[in-house]
Amino acid sequence: MRRYLWFALLFLPFLLAPFPFYLTLLNFFAIAALVALSLYVLTGLGGMTSFAQAAFMGVAAYATALLTTRAGVSPWAGLALGLGLTLAFALVLGLLTVRLKGHFLPLSTIAWQVALYILAGNLVGLTGGHTGLTDLPALALFGLPLDSPFRYAFLSLFLLALLVLALHNLRESRLGRALLALRGDALTAASFGVDPAALRLKAFLLAGGIAGLAGFLYAHFLRFVNPTPFSLEASIKYLVMAVAGGVGTIPGVVLGAALFTGLEDWLKDLLPLLLGRQGNYETIAYGLVLAGILLFAPQGLWPLLAGRRAFGRQALPEAKPLPQRPPSGRRGEVVLEARGLRKAFGGLLAVNGVSFALRRGEILALIGPNGAGKSTTFNLVTGALPPDGGQVFLFGKEVTGLPPYRVHPLGLGRTFQHPHIFPEMTVLENAALATYARTRAGFLQVLFGLHRKEEARALATALEALRRVGLGELAWERADRLTAGQQRLLELARLLASGAEVLLLDEPGAGLRAGEKRELAKLLLALAREGYSVLLVDHDMDLVMGLADRVVVMNYGEKIAEGTPEEVQKNPLVRAAYLGEVEAA
Structure with missing residues (x-):
């Protein structure tokens, strides 16, 4: 270039x-x-x-x-x-x-x-x-x-x-x-x-x-x-240039500027000859040209000319990964605690007085029927939603109501109920996004190219995380080409690259095949042995009961049971609410 x-x-x-x-x-x-x-x-x-x-x-x-x-x-x-x-x-x-x-x-x-x-x-x-x-x-x-x-x-x-x-x-x-x-x-x-x-x-x-x-x-x-x-007309013209060429790419934007700069002068000479009178008819022509481009090339001309190709295999980063923060502290100590969390949406009480504690090196499962309030609880804990009442503590520090971008650097990471990936980025870039809070290059450093050593380390960190979940060979693929199960694994790789010690996993087994679920279970158990703490939501009871050290059960926004997998399975309230059984009189 x-x-x-x-x-x-x-x-x-x-x-x-x-x-x-x-x-x-x-x-x-x-x-x-x-x-x-x-x-x-x-x-x-x-x-x-x-x-x-x-x-x-x-x-x-x-x-x-x-x-x-x-x-x-x-x-x-x-x-x-x-x-x-x-x-x-x-x-x-x-x-x-x-x-x-x-x-x-x-x-x-x-x-x-x-x-x-x-x-x-x-x-x-x-x-x-x-x-x-x-x-x-x-x-x-x-x-x-x-x-x-x-x-x-x-x-x-x-x-x-x-x-x-x-x-x-x-x-x-x-x-x-x-x-x-x-x-x-x-x-x-x-x-x-x-x-x-x-x-x-x-x-x-x-x-x-x-x-x-x-x-x-x-x-x-x-x-x-x-x-x-x-004028406003000039601003619209520049926006038309960018959109027509392909506003999401640098070559597309430059192509759009070249096309419309030449087209403007040509139209100013041609249109009066065709119409027999003077006037700013080129503005109408811009609109017609833009409409035609967007009709046949919605992403702009450059993506159409370049084609929708794979990113291609590039040299994998060989830099030393960012320093990993191994989970430290006494095994069994409380790392995440929710006290009396409450959240209402209008007249609907989604979460009502929910409390639990997650300990270091533990896998804690949060289960319940659809609509029980599990994902809302995740959002309250991570700061995506402010609670109406209650408190959240992370490593002993209160984080109640803090926005996610302030909670995450303290050591908490999460996945989502539906995979949140970015299709315009490669698998490696998706994973490297998680290193944002661990890197420091600002706009001036980046624009002048002074960030490359840090960037290489960030990519190496992301690649290491991808290899751990089995996606290393797909690093340079477009993320939208992954299967649903691979997208779940990509989200887990992002958490590992982020350096978070407390991992909140919202239905990580959804979309995985039986073999992939066994590998996921093996990985989560290994992470727990290393000192990571996992809060897990999943509807696959075989996966949950085989993984969890303890289980918290929710129904209609309230906690109805807590204990080991064996204990909650025998609990009559759980059997009635979650398994659909009615306790005998």
Whole structure:
């Protein structure tokens, strides 16, 4: 990838040197691709939709225009101010909007976009209104003025290539995996230490900064700024570029920018000839083109061109795994305790005064009929739901009501009633997601590629966990190609990679064949001998009774029995509630 990018950087301006018009178009493509790549971060990775990217461009463009034309300072100082103001604007907008769900987030960004456009057009004394600001100085590098499309193309393409490499680093990192997980299932991501709101805000800031850089380049390329290029229509155009090319991939986003940059100019010349009148008919054509692409290639053009291929076998990581935290402490001590947990949903009392204690090295089963409240109890213990009453203690520390991303780093991990995997990631990446709380690389380290040693150790840790559950040979397969039973094993591998000592397993045997269940039982018993503590929910009574040291039985949200497997099987309340038998009078 790097070799081809730098080749394009050096070759394209020379190739187009005899054609000044196409050099100008090349610069517009590079700037549009920067904005579209900001949407790759926001939408392709983070699953958020923004109609305000042109507004971020406008903030940076007007900042550098005002500073260079009114104060007479260097354009590079204008870049610093423009990016600073853009990030401040993105921070305010992000704090107000990233917690919104569904259509509320894009609607709120539309409101901000329209408001900024109106301000730019009406603050005549500051921005020049719709007439704009003219005579911006040309950029200069090492004393060489970038005052022609040929010279400017080297800068714009160089920055585009750098950004592509940086975002490739982001995708292949703990942060890229976490953003993809947030897009698919925020609760699962949070269960492995990801703070959804904080990570989304950081992605929003990064996307805003990238769009701000594009606005700076746009302003000093044209050396003129007015509100039109930063309108809602412009934001929609950039979103169309990203979606049409394939917003989930970097090549797709760049392809979409190239396609629509060329298409826009071609349509502006062709449509008036066909229709016999002037007008912005290209907007209608965009809509038709996008509708056609999404009809025949719902994921965009690039996935269609590249094909749905397997990820392919790559070199397996050979780095030393992350340091494993062996379960420590006295065997038999209480590691997880629930006291009087209570949760109601409207008039339905789902959990009512449930208490139990899980000890180190123990397998404790939580059983009961469907609707007994077992999964709700799991959610209360892990922080996925706040309890209406009661307390939860983990290693003696109260964690009642703490969100999952704060509970997990303390040593608790969970699986779900239905497998929660991420199909766009490999099996290895799915397992490596669990190392998020054990790794530390931030956005700057990742973007500059300074995370690779830590990343290699995270992947090695994930591979080790996959091998332990028998999935090592499938590490580079797409996760959506696993069988239901293999997906269960993948969830267990994630727990092992996470370093958690207390494992909450919600129906781990569901979907497994008889042989796979025997291997699962063998693995769980081995983990218990090593000092791991397991809280297990499963409807397979043969599996449960053969594994559990103790059993807690629930019915209608209440605990009705507790004891060894033999004791609860003889309990008349259990036989009546769970097995459907009626106690003889």
